[in-house]
Amino acid sequence: MAVIEHKSYARVGLLGNPSDVYYGKTLSFSLGNFWASVRLEPSKDLLIVPHPTHDLVRFNSITHLVNRLQSEGYYGGVRLLMAICKIFHNFCKDNNITLCEGNFTISYDTNIPRQTGLSGSSAIVTAALNCLIDFYEVRHLIKVEVRPNLVLNAEKELGIVAGLQDRVAQTYGGLVYMDFSKKHMDEFGHGIYTPMDIALLPPLYLIYAENPSDSGKVHSTVRQRWLAGDEFIISTMEEVANIAVEGQKALLAKDYAKLATLMNQNFDLRRHMFDDDALGAVNIEMVEVARRIGAASKFTGSGGAVVVFCPDGPSQVKQLVDACQEAGFVCEPIKVMPSFLNDIDLQTLASK
Ligand SMILES: Nc1ncnc2c1ncn2[C@@H]1O[C@H](COP(=O)(O)OP(=O)(O)O)[C@@H](O)[C@H]1O
Ligand SMILES: O=C(O)[C@H]1O[C@H](OP(=O)(O)O)[C@H](O)[C@@H](O)[C@@H]1O
Ligand SMILES: [Mg+2]
Numbered sequence: 220m221a222v223i224e225h226k227s228y229a230r231v232g233l234l235g236n237p238s239d240v241y242y243g244k245t246l247s248f249s250l251g252n253f254w255a256s257v258r259l260e261p262s263k264d265l266l267i268v269p270h271p272t273h274d275l276v277r278f279n280s281i282t283h284l285v286n287r288l289q290s291e292g293y294y295g296g297v298r299l300l301m302a303i304c305k306i307f308h309n310f311c312k313d314n315n316i317t318l319c320e321g322n323f324t325i326s327y328d329t330n331i332p333r334q335t336g337l338s339g340s341s342a343i344v345t346a347a348l349n350c351l352i353d354f355y356e357v358r359h360l361i362k363v364e365v366r367p368n369l370v371l372n373a374e375k376e377l378g379i380v381a382g383l384q385d386r387v388a389q390t391y392g393g394l395v396y397m398d399f400s401k402k403h404m405d406e407f408g409h410g411i412y413t414p415m416d417i418a419l420l421p422p423l424y425l426i427y428a429e430n431p432s433d434s435g436k437v438h439s440t441v442r443q444r445w446l447a448g449d450e451f452i453i454s455t456m457e458e459v460a461n462i463a464v465e466g467q468k469a470l471l472a473k474d475y476a477k478l479a480t481l482m483n484q485n486f487d488l489r490r491h492m493f494d495d496d497a498l499g500a501v502n503i504e505m506v507e508v509a510r511r512i513g514a515a516s517k518f519t520g521s522g523g524a525v526v527v528f529c530p531d532g533p534s535q536v537k538q539l540v541d542a543c544q545e546a547g548f549v550c551e552p553i554k555v556m557p558s559f560l561n562d563i564d565l566q567t568l569a570s571k
Pocket of ligand 1: 273292294295296297298299329331332333334335336337338339340341379432520521
């Protein structure tokens with residue numbers, strides 16, 4: 220059997236995030252600027268290959284080791300690959316999907332800036348899931364709608380608090396409107412995912428800085444408060460979800476002034492719920508650099524990268540680029556990836 224390789228791109232939570240963690244709604248798209256790739260090759264034993272830099276275990280000195288742990292934490296992608304193997308295997312077992320015999324060697328690479336709210340974690344997991352699906356030839360047996368759950372479950376397995384929006388954008392590709400209403404989630408186990416035309420999006424920009432933050436940690440306090448029935452968190456999350464509803468209407472009507480307002484509101488609501496310490500000073504500054512020149516901005520995910528819209532056009536983009544350069548942030552045009560679904564994937568959507 221030949222080598223199997225899959226790429227999975229970063230994603231931008233354009234509107235409504237993080238309400239996906241709370242039965243909300245989001246509008247997200249697949250970001251072509253960055254991707255993770257996973258390679259699977261048949262082999263005698265089952266081998267998970269540590270990445271030479273992301274899973275570093277050899278250091279120049281103890282200071283190097285400590286610095287590395289302080290800036291990047293303890294974990295790389297190995298645990299993600301292990302977790303998706305487990306979740307995939309158990310899902311197939313529970314659903315009477317027989318897996319053929321045979322082992323493989325699985326390795327990964329990624330150029331998604333680490334832990335910057337661009338969903339580098341689930342890009343690795345999504346690409347790995349696609350490899351497993353093709354290795355075991357079960358693509359027709361695992362519906363597209365349930366695949367994001369498998370990706371999320373792999374991360375939940377590791378104690379990472381997260382929602383489905385990243386995994387949906389990375390599974391579907393393109394621009395997707397997602398409705399995670401409790402009733403539908405309880406009944407079907409997944410949300411309602413509506414692909415939209417990527418041509419509806421205006422030119423957008425990405426700002427990011429190398430300042431890794433752990434999305435699981437960022438989320439955990441708000442999640443605890445939500446679980447404890449905190450009225451403020453519950454009602455604010457509903458407002459955030461409603462931003463995606465309004466955003467879908469605005470995009471369909473090409474009302475870009477409204478889009479700008481909604482992006483700003485989205486960030487302001489996040490800031491009310493998560494304290495500034497959790498959001499991070501650098502992350503807040505990235506949002507504010509854009510706002511100071513009159514652009515609309517918000518986090519793409521839980522922090523580290525910001526999506527920007529310049530409603531006034533090219534002159535404002537120039538101001539944005541200059542302001543980012545001065546502040547030491549990377550700023551680049553966003554490339555949106557179209558849908559990734561092939562004929563077999565689409566058939567699983569059609570067969571109810
Ligand atoms: N670029 C990367 N390379 C290797 N592992 C990564 C990378 N980014 C994330 N991870 C793994 O995923 C976990 C969760 O990352 P997360 O905070 O969700 O980042 P992101 O915002 O990129 O999704 C990390 O603790 C780490 O184990
Ligand atoms: O807070 C958010 O907007 C998102 O945070 C996580 O994404 P990440 O890229 O890891 O920051 C989480 O997985 C998403 O579900 C949230 O919407
Ligand atoms: Mg993540």
